[in-house]
Amino acid sequence: xxxxxxxxxxxxxxxxxxxxxxxxxxxxxxxxxxxxxxxxxxxxxxxxxxxxxxxxxxxxxxxxxxxxxxxxxxxxxxxxxxxxxxxxxxxxxxxxxxxxxxxxxxxxxxxxxxxxxxxxxxxxxxxxxxxxxxxxxxxxxxxx
Amino acid sequence: xxxxxxxxxxxxxxxxxxxxxxxxxxxxxxxxxxxxxxxxxxxxxxxxxxxxxxxxxxxxxxxxxxxxxxxxxxxxxxxxxxxxxxxxxxxxxxxxxxxxxxxxxxxxxxxxxxxxxxxxxxxxxxxxxxxxxxxxxxxxxxxxxxxxxxxxxxxxxxxxxxxxxxxxxxxxxxxxxxxxxxxxxxxxxxxxxxxxxxxxxxxxxxxxxxxxxxxxxxxxxxxxxxxxxxxxxx
Numbered sequence: 001x002x003x004x005x006x007x008x009x010x011x012x013x014x015x016x017x018x019x020x021x022x023x024x025x026x027x028x029x030x031x032x033x034x035x036x037x038x039x040x041x042x043x044x045x046x047x048x049x050x051x052x053x054x055x056x057x058x059x060x061x062x063x064x065x066x067x068x069x070x071x072x073x074x075x076x077x078x079x080x081x082x083x084x085x086x087x088x089x090x091x092x093x094x095x096x097x098x099x100x101x102x103x104x105x106x107x108x109x110x111x112x113x114x115x116x117x118x119x120x121x122x123x124x125x126x127x128x129x130x131x132x133x134x135x136x137x138x139x140x141x142x143x144x
Numbered sequence: 145x146x147x148x149x150x151x152x153x154x155x156x157x158x159x160x161x162x163x164x165x166x167x168x169x170x171x172x173x174x175x176x177x178x179x180x181x182x183x184x185x186x187x188x189x190x191x192x193x194x195x196x197x198x199x200x201x202x203x204x205x206x207x208x209x210x211x212x213x214x215x216x217x218x219x220x221x222x223x224x225x226x227x228x229x230x231x232x233x234x235x236x237x238x239x240x241x242x243x244x245x246x247x248x249x250x251x252x253x254x255x256x257x258x259x260x261x262x263x264x265x266x267x268x269x270x271x272x273x274x275x276x277x278x279x280x281x282x283x284x285x286x287x288x289x290x291x292x293x294x295x296x297x298x299x300x301x302x303x304x305x306x307x308x309x310x311x312x313x314x315x316x317x318x319x320x321x322x323x324x325x326x327x328x329x330x331x332x333x334x335x336x337x338x339x340x341x342x343x344x345x346x347x348x349x350x351x352x353x354x355x356x357x358x359x360x361x362x363x364x365x366x367x368x369x370x371x372x373x374x375x376x377x378x
Contacts, residue, residue, distance in 0.1 A: 001214065001215050005215070005216075006162065006167060008214055009167060009171075009214050009215075010162060010167070012206075012210055012211075013171065013174050013207065016174060016203050016204075019199075020177070020181060020199075020203060023181075023196070023200065024185055024186075027185065027186055027196060
């Protein structure tokens with residue numbers, strides 16, 4: 001192979017690598033937006049042996065109710081819609097209306113320390129994938 | 145700048161310092177990476193539309209075809225010929241019979257029902273074989289006319305380039321363990337035969353028939369519907 005052909009092949013190999021890197025980058029960004037909703041906002045306010053409360057809003061669709069799931073000690077406990085009356089969230093300008101709170105009844109737990117996590121459920125446009133995003137921070141509590 | 149100086153500068157360009165062997169190795173790595181990107185990244189993250197998977201595959205084919213042109217390889221050299229079809233088939237026949245026998249035996253011992261429609265249940269056997277030939281031809285073209293020839297540029301003709309070609313073929317079927325074993329064995333046979341009688345039509349025939357026989361004879365759970373890459377997991 002002459003040096004001109006070799007140089008062309010090298011350029012082709014480099015160009016191919018650059019194009020593949022761009023495709024992977026593009027797909028990674030698209031995948032992120034398909035599996036993640038960057039507009040979810042919310043807080044897990046409190047958790048105890050009787051209830052787990054907080055609020056969740058999808059800022060990209062402020063009038064829809066976010067589906068939330070409760071996990072206690074990393075185990076699924078319940079699912080609900082964040083559609084409870086929370087005027088304080090509205091007054092704090094974190095939501096467009098008063099109905100973005102959630103209240104879960106805490107399942108029966110053994111005595112000791114526990115951790116509650118609430119996740120907002122995100123579906124991609126085709127509904128083929130559902131992903132969970134943590135709402136606020138995990139909440140640790142004790143049951144006596 | 146005098147002509148001697150210009151020549152010296154030209155020779156010091158990166159492309160001039162890369163040997164044919166390193167370039168061939170780079171080409172192998174590049175095409176393997178395209179297939180792995182398609183199998184492991186794009187097919188899993190692309191959602192329902194799989195068109196994006198075609199991008200690295202197309203880029204790989206562009207590279208392969210340009211590489212043939214730039215290296216001045218003829219269709220005959222690549223194995224697109226008919227004159228050595230029968231000699232190539234003769235070399236393939238014995239391994240095909242032996243491997244088919246082993247597959248039938250494994251299927252019999254494991255209690256799997258022999259089902260010649262398992263591969264494509266709704267299609268005629270002739271159509272299944274034609275599909276197998278077409279798909280096999282494409283794979284053998286990439287594997288032999290490109291990988292095997294480039295492996296020979298790096299390691300020369302013989303056992304090492306045969307094993308490297310087979311290993312690449314097996315790795316591309318990761319993480320399906322039994323398919324990796326089968327493709328490694330098949331890869332060794334096909335690469336060996338190609339180095340003696342380069343004929344893609346005979347290899348494609350063998351590839352199609354063997355896939356059909358193995359899928360029909362072996363327990364379906366063993367091959368996991370020939371799934372590879374992230375798709376293997378469901």
